[in-house]
Structures are given as C-alpha cells and as structure tokens.
Amino acid sequence: MSAGNAFTPIERHEIDRAIRDAERLSGRDFYAHVGRSAGDSRRTALALHSAVAQPASSILIHVDPTQRSVEIVTGADVRETVDDRHVALAGLSMQTAFEAGDFTRGLLAVIQQLAELARPVRNLHTDTP
Amino acid sequence: MSTLEGLLIFAGIPLLIVVAITVMVMAPSLAKGNQPRSGRNWQAASEWFGAPRTVRAEAAANPHQIESGPGAGYNPASAGDHDNVVMDEPGGAGDRGPRGDRDGGGDRGVATDAGATHTGAHAVRGTSAEDPSRDQTGGASVRW
Known part of the structure; x- marks a missing residue:
C-alpha cells in the first residue's frame, strides 16, 4: 500500500x-504532528517539542495512529498556567473522534480546549486602565 | 388511481427519499476515498500543523528527520541519556525546528528524556508528577 494522505x-x-x-x-x-513515532x-x-522554536511557550500534540496514542507536551511557561490534569481531560475530548477514525474532529476539539486552558487569566484590578 | 400509480406514490417516493438520505450520509466518506485508519496498517505520511509551509515541505522531503538511537545526529553526551533525537540538518531549516524561521530558532535538536508515562488502553494520565527528575515540560498521554 502506498503512502497516502x-x-x-x-x-x-x-x-x-x-x-x-x-x-x-x-x-x-501550537503544533500538531500526526505520524509514526520512532x-x-x-x-x-x-x-x-524540544525541536520547535520556543519550546517553553509551546504546546505540541503528537498523534501516533499506529500506536493509537496521543501525546500532549506543554512547555515550562505553559505549565505554569495549565495543569497536567486539565490537559489530560482535554485529551479525552478527542478520544471518541479518534476511535471513529476522525482525526480532524479530534484535533480540532483538543486544540480548542487547550487554547481555552492556556488563555491568560485577566485580572480586572491590574489589567483595567 | 391505478395500481401502478399507487405503487409509485406509496413505495417509489419513500424509496427515493431513503436513497437520497443514504447518498447524503455516505457522500463525504466516499469523497475522502480510502483514508487510512489508525492501527498497524497506517501508511499515510507524517503531517505537521503549525509549521510554515516551507518547513513542512522540507520535513516531507526528509521523512527520516527523527532518528532513534543515542548516536543519531547529535552528541548525546551533551544532552544526557536519551533515545530519540531530532537530527539537525546543517544549513537547512530543519535545525531551526518546525517554526524556526519565525524567530530565528536555534541549534536545539535534542530532546531531553522525560520518561515514558504510558498507561493501558483508553487510559489517560498526566505526566508531570511521575518523574521528579524530568525537565519542566508537562502534558498528558491518551490512548484510544
């Protein structure tokens, strides 16, 4: 079988x-990589994740269809505001879609949830002029 | 109303509706063609999202950018013990990472080994608290 898209x-x-x-x-x-793991x-x-331009402020989603696994890596700066348990919960959101073979819907779901999690918290006392 | 007319109205029209709905449901998957599914038979090429198109093209041209083994492409002694290395391509965009042309990138090309944190099927686990010796990265592993 030839490699398809x-x-x-x-x-x-x-x-x-x-x-x-x-x-x-x-x-x-944000980065997403879909492919085989070495x-x-x-x-x-x-x-x-370590090969991207700014790992500390980056979030990488690695999907390995052969191992049926999703790895989410958050950088050091991201981790200060995004708890790993919340990341794991975000990962659950794509599980159903991946089981159905719909990688697009799964990736969209997890990207949106991670973006919400990584959103900076606005402090009204200091952010309001 | 003849028998033929009755048959056409009460059987033909519902049948047409059923066929139309079936076609509308199946059309998207048929349009996608033989899309590879997950599992061992996965044959599709790796895909990067979030990287510039030029880097993606180079990554596609060099599918063996990620090499296994402590001696692949970098001196492991300078980065600790690890098994996977992202090979640097001297002079190319590969040594800048997927988004290296955004801010100039760097010579970073080696992953630190933070330990595997896999669980069984359908398991989810955060990865930060399991290995205190790991670096500052966090995240989670999900199996489906």
Missing part, C-alpha cells in the same frame, strides 16, 4: 485555522 486539503485548512485561532487566543505556539511515542513527542 491522512487529511484532505479542506481538513488541513481547518486544522491550520484552528491552530491560528488558538495561538491568537492563548498567546502560545520507538516510544512519549519520547518522540518530547523530541519534537
């Missing part, structure tokens, strides 16, 4: 747009 152009556009919206909302960098999927996700 996992996403149609429309699906790619939707995911790209979701990432742009998430970055605008949260002020963090061995352990968590370690691969950490390797990918």
Whole structure:
C-alpha cells in the first residue's frame, strides 16, 4: 500500500485555522504532528517539542495512529498556567473522534480546549486602565 | 388511481427519499476515498500543523528527520541519556525546528528524556508528577 494522505486539503485548512485561532487566543505556539513515532511515542513527542522554536511557550500534540496514542507536551511557561490534569481531560475530548477514525474532529476539539486552558487569566484590578 | 400509480406514490417516493438520505450520509466518506485508519496498517505520511509551509515541505522531503538511537545526529553526551533525537540538518531549516524561521530558532535538536508515562488502553494520565527528575515540560498521554 502506498503512502497516502491522512487529511484532505479542506481538513488541513481547518486544522491550520484552528491552530491560528488558538495561538491568537492563548498567546502560545501550537503544533500538531500526526505520524509514526520512532520507538516510544512519549519520547518522540518530547523530541519534537524540544525541536520547535520556543519550546517553553509551546504546546505540541503528537498523534501516533499506529500506536493509537496521543501525546500532549506543554512547555515550562505553559505549565505554569495549565495543569497536567486539565490537559489530560482535554485529551479525552478527542478520544471518541479518534476511535471513529476522525482525526480532524479530534484535533480540532483538543486544540480548542487547550487554547481555552492556556488563555491568560485577566485580572480586572491590574489589567483595567 | 391505478395500481401502478399507487405503487409509485406509496413505495417509489419513500424509496427515493431513503436513497437520497443514504447518498447524503455516505457522500463525504466516499469523497475522502480510502483514508487510512489508525492501527498497524497506517501508511499515510507524517503531517505537521503549525509549521510554515516551507518547513513542512522540507520535513516531507526528509521523512527520516527523527532518528532513534543515542548516536543519531547529535552528541548525546551533551544532552544526557536519551533515545530519540531530532537530527539537525546543517544549513537547512530543519535545525531551526518546525517554526524556526519565525524567530530565528536555534541549534536545539535534542530532546531531553522525560520518561515514558504510558498507561493501558483508553487510559489517560498526566505526566508531570511521575518523574521528579524530568525537565519542566508537562502534558498528558491518551490512548484510544
């Protein structure tokens, strides 16, 4: 079987747009990678995350369809505001879609939830002029 | 009303409606074609989202950018013990990471080993509190 494309152009556009919206909302960098892991999927996700431009303020979602796993890696700055338990709950939102083979819907769901989680909390006392 | 007319009205029209609904439901999946599903038979190429198109194209041209093994592409002694390495491509965009051209990037090309935190099927687990020796990254692992 030859290597095909996992996403149609429309699906790619939707995911790209979701990432742009998430970055605008949260002020963090979002990355999503769908593909095979080189061995352990968590370690691969950490390797990918460390290779981005600003790992500390980045969120990476690594989907390995062969291992049926999703790894979400948050940088050090992100982790100050986003609890890992909340990240795990966000990961649950895409589980149903992934089980149905709908990677686009799953990715869109988790990106939106992570963007909401990473959104900076507005303090009315200090943010209001 | 003849028998034929009755048959057309009371059987033909509902049948047409059923066929139309079936086509509308199945059309999107048919349009997608033979999309690869998850599992061992996954054959699709890796895809990056959130990276500039030029970097994506280079990543597609170099699918072996991620190499396993402590000796692949970087001196592991300088980054601690780890199993996976993102290889640097000297002079190329690969050494800047997926979004290296946004802010100049750097020479970062090695992942720190934060330990595997996998659980069984349909399991979810946060990863920060399990290994105190890991770096500052957090996150979660989800299986489906």
